[in-house]
Amino acid sequence: xxxxxxxxxxxxxxxxxxxxxxxxGWVHRVRDHGGLxxxxxxxxxxxxxxxxxxxxxxxxxxEDVRAEWVIRVDGTVEARDGDTVNTTLPTGAVEVRISAVxxxxxxxxxxxxxxxxxxxxxxxxxxxxxxxxxxxxIHRNIIKRAEIISSIRRRMxxxxxxxxxxxxLTASSPEGARDFxxxxxVHPGKFYALPQxxxxxxxxxxxxxxxxxxxxxxxxxxxDARADRSPGEFYQLDIEMSFVEQEDVFAAVEPVLRGLxxxxxxxxxxxxxxxxxxxxxxxxxxxTDKPDLRNxxxxxxxxxxxxxxxxxxxxxxxxxxxxxxxxxxPAKTGGSRAFCDRMNSWAQGExxxxxxxxxxxxxxxxxxLAKNIGPERxxxxxxxxxxxxxDAVFFVCGLPxxxxxxxxxxxxxxxxxxxxxxxxxxxxCWIVDFPMFEYDEVEKRIDFSHNPFSMPQxxxxxxxxxxxxxxxxxxxxxxxxxxxxxxxxxxxxxPEIMFKAFEIAGxxxxxxxxxxxxxxxxxxxxxxxxxxxxxxIDRIVMMLCGEENLREVTLFPMNQQAQDLLxxxxxxxxxxxxxxxxxxxxxxxxx
Numbered sequence: 184x185x186x187x188x189x190x191x192x193x194x195x196x197x198x199x200x201x202x203x204x205x206x207x208g209w210v211h212r213v214r215d216h217g218g219l220x221x222x223x224x225x226x227x228x229x230x231x232x233x234x235x236x237x238x239x240x241x242x243x244x245x246e247d248v249r250a251e252w253v254i255r256v257d258g259t260v261e262a263r264d265g266d267t268v269n270t271t272l273p274t275g276a277v278e279v280r281i282s283a284v285x286x287x288x289x290x291x292x293x294x295x296x297x298x299x300x301x302x303x304x305x306x307x308x309x310x311x312x313x314x315x316x317x318x319x320x321i322h323r324n325i326i327k328r329a330e331i332i333s334s335i336r337r338r339m340x341x342x343x344x345x346x347x348x349x350x351x352l353t354a355s356s357p358e359g360a361r362d363f364x365x366x367x368x369v370h371p372g373k374f375y376a377l378p379q380x381x382x383x384x385x386x387x388x389x390x391x392x393x394x395x396x397x398x399x400x401x402x403x404x405x406x407d408a409r410a411d412r413s414p415g416e417f418y419q420l421d422i423e424m425s426f427v428e429q430e431d432v433f434a435a436v437e438p439v440l441r442g443l444x445x446x447x448x449x450x451x452x453x454x455x456x457x458x459x460x461x462x463x464x465x466x467x468x469x470x471t472d473k474p475d476l477r478n479x480x481x482x483x484x485x486x487x488x489x490x491x492x493x494x495x496x497x498x499x500x501x502x503x504x505x506x507x508x509x510x511x512x513p514a515k516t517g518g519s520r521a522f523c524d525r526m527n528s529w530a531q532g533e534x535x536x537x538x539x540x541x542x543x544x545x546x547x548x549x550x551x552l553a554k555n556i557g558p559e560r561x562x563x564x565x566x567x568x569x570x571x572x573x574d575a576v577f578f579v580c581g582l583p584x585x586x587x588x589x590x591x592x593x594x595x596x597x598x599x600x601x602x603x604x605x606x607x608x609x610x611x612c613w614i615v616d617f618p619m620f621e622y623d624e625v626e627k628r629i630d631f632s633h634n635p636f637s638m639p640q641x642x643x644x645x646x647x648x649x650x651x652x653x654x655x656x657x658x659x660x661x662x663x664x665x666x667x668x669x670x671x672x673x674x675x676x677x678p679e680i681m682f683k684a685f686e687i688a689g690x691x692x693x694x695x696x697x698x699x700x701x702x703x704x705x706x707x708x709x710x711x712x713x714x715x716x717x718x719x720i721d722r723i724v725m726m727l728c729g730e731e732n733l734r735e736v737t738l739f740p741m742n743q744q745a746q747d748l749l750x751x752x753x754x755x756x757x758x759x760x761x762x763x764x765x766x767x768x769x770x771x772x773x774x
Contacts, residue, residue: 187255193229197276199260204279206231207255207287209317210248212298220245222281224256227322231274233258235281244284251290251297251317257283305734310748312739324736328724331447332399335420335720338439344395344422349384351377351401356698361405363415371765377403380717382636383702385423386674389713390705396423399720405745413721413733414745420723422671423715429657429673432714433457433613440661440668440718444609447727454611457661461616467510467583470591472617475665476610478598482590485511485578488564494555497539497580509580510590513568514597517575518542522600523550526577529596535589542575552578595665609663609726616640617658620651620687631688633658636702637672638714639684646683661718668723671716678706 187207195204208226215221222233222245233256235245248254258279269275294310295303297317308315316322336346355362355376362376378384380402388396400421407414424432437457444453458476465472468481486509489497500507517523523540530538541548541561548561556564568576577597579590598604619639621632629651637656639645645654657673675681681703685695696703724736734740741747761768 191228192224192226192231193273195231195260195274195277195279197262200262200277202260203257204260205255205257206233206279208253209297210250210252210254212250213248222248222254222256224254224279225317229273232263232269232272232278233281234278235284239281241281241284244286245281248284248286249290251293251314253287253290255285255287256281305742306748308734309740309742312749316738321735324724324728324730325738327447327728328736331443331724331727332720334443334446335399335439338442339397339420339422342395342435342439344397345393346398347388347393347396348398349378349381349388349400353378353384354698356383363403363405366764366766368763379404380419381421382634383699385421385715386636386702386713387705389423389425389674390708390710394425396715397421400717407745413737413740414743415741417733418720419669419717420720421715421717423713425711425713427673427712427714429615429659429714432659432671432673432716436661436669436671436716436718440611440663440723443723444663444727448609452608454609457611457613459613459615462614462618463616465614466587470587470589470594471665472614472660473662473665473667474591474612474614475595475598475604476612477604477606477608477664478595479515479603479605480513480594480598482594483511483513483568485509485564485567488560489556489578489580492556492560494539494552497578500580504582506582507580508583509578510583510586511564511568512577512579512590512594512597513570514575514577514601515570515603516573517597517601518544518573519575520550523575523577525600526593526597530589530593533589533592538593539578539580540575541578543570543572546572611661611663614660614662615658616655617660618652619654619656619658619684622652628689629687631684634670634672635684635688636674636681638675639680643677643680643683646680646687651687657714659716661716663726666722666726668726669716669718671714673712673714676706676710676712678703681706 184205187205189205192206192208206224208224211223211225211230213220213222218237220235220242224231224233235242256279258281260277261280263276263278293314295307295314297314300318300320316325339346352365352375355364355374356379360379362379365375365377367373367375381398381400385396398421400419401416402419403416422436424435441453441455460474462472465474467484470482486501489509490501492498497509519542523542527538527540539552541550541553543549543565547558548565553561564576570576577593579586579593617633619632619637620629623630633656637658640655640657659671660667661669675684682692682695721733721737725733728736730736739747739749746752
């Protein structure tokens with residue numbers, strides 16, 4: 184017999200009744216039922232109920248056993264009586280009658296229990312992550328993560344892609360978030376950077392003559408934590424393809440994501456053909472470039488309705504500035520003063536002056552705005568928006584660039600509170616036609632709004648002939664249920680376009696040559712048209728596990744302060760290490 188087990192704790196079934204078995208695992212729970220001791224024994228594969236009677240040779244030893252001790256039991260597989268069968272467990276039709284026990288290791292008093300699904304403070308969970316990972320829910324999430332990644336690899340390989348690995352130590356880049364820097368011992372005063380993404384490398388792979396690349400790539404960014412992104416590091420499905428247009432990338436990626444969500448989405452419907460939504464349309468209809476299409480509400484521009492109307496607040500703003508607009512947020516079934524007042528109070532809590540509204544009853548509009556603009560405009564508005572008695576409509580007014588985000592939040596809140604969202608479905612879309620550049624209000628200059636290596640629509644001619652803010656890029660995002668899963672682009676493959684694009688963003692040719700010399704040289708020696716995308720692995724897993732925080736689907740995450748409480752990172756290093764690296768600390772003064 185094997186030293187530790189003949190079966191796993193998730194393996195035994197009714198057909199095994201009568202067999203001698205040996206199991207090893209953690210004590211999940213101990214129950215004393217009038218002299219009989221029941222031990223739920225758990226391992227990676229599942230849980231088996233074991234029982235020992237007072238007459239058993241090792242009964243005294245078992246009385247000392249506590250939760251999370253590791254033990255080995257020998258015994259006979261027996262069928263449970265009809266009323267004791269546990270239909271929630273795969274092993275629930277049987278139990279093991281213990282004949283011998285060996286204690287393999289003991290556990291001290293637990294800082295958090297493994298049994299049950301209680302919430303515990305984040306710092307406790309992360310400091311004792313090895314215990315947290317024993318808990319059923321998160322253990323299943325991590326297994327599902329591994330299965331999802333395995334499926335991705337299979338799907339990509341079946342699609343003709345090859346998996347290559349790119350460097351972890353690379354050069355610092357002026358793009359994106361802050362780099363994590365790594366000092367060089369052999370090159371004093373110089374630093375490597377951990378890659379924010381394999382962006383340049385995957386493009387260089389295409390320029391080296393390979394055709395379809397993918398990688399489950401670790402990425403490193405020194406930025407603050409969010410619920411949908413861990414601080415420090417995350418993983419993405421990095422993809423690049425040669426001799427492709429935008430539609431070719433869509434055709435390669437859509438089946439992978441659709442199939443993945445169908446395989447692991449517990450039967451929830453998945454969008455079969457991802458709609459393409461231009462960025463500017465997304466902002467106007469949904470107030471965000473990450474629209475949740477489960478919400479049927481679409482906003483409309485109703486500026487003409489209020490222009491010259493009796494509602495002087497909006498009418499005055501429109502007369503004063505021709506760029507002012509009024510957007511309507513229709514809310515089917517929201518036609519009660521109580522709901523409208525709740526939405527108005529919420530808006531004020533968000534720092535807004537309020538949220539104007541009209542609700543409809545008895546064939547007419549109600550509320551102060553309806554009285555101010557009059558019945559003719561009110562009913563025309565109702566008909567234009569497809570509303571009826573029992574519905575409402577909310578309004579925001581001002582410069583769209585200032586209120587679009589708030590309007591989008593109001594849309595989502597109305598849809599959620601009124602239960603208009605199509606629950607238990609995965610609604611995908613592509614957001615396309617992003618602006619290449621945007622005006623940075625803080626820096627007071629034009630900067631890249633997306634990937635700086637993207638191909639502008641219209642090429643060099645567009646860069647030379649259009650206002651920077653009017654140049655669109657072949658850039659695209661994948662969004663699912665309001666969560667951005669991926670960004671991608673058709674890349675620029677011409678040096679002259681690269682120089683011009685960076686010039687518009689304020690980077691001279693010397694910066695391009697210094698920071699992107701490898702890329703520039705590759706472009707100068709025959710680069711193919713190419714493009715790619717990089718769906719976020721962590722966010723995909725989070726959605727498929729039904730979680731709202733990446734901590735629940737990541738083995739060893741950091742806390743919100745970017746600290747690894749389990750391993751004690753970041754940590755101080757010795758003076759000798761600093762001397763080897765030619766580094767002297769200049770720490771901020773503490774009072």
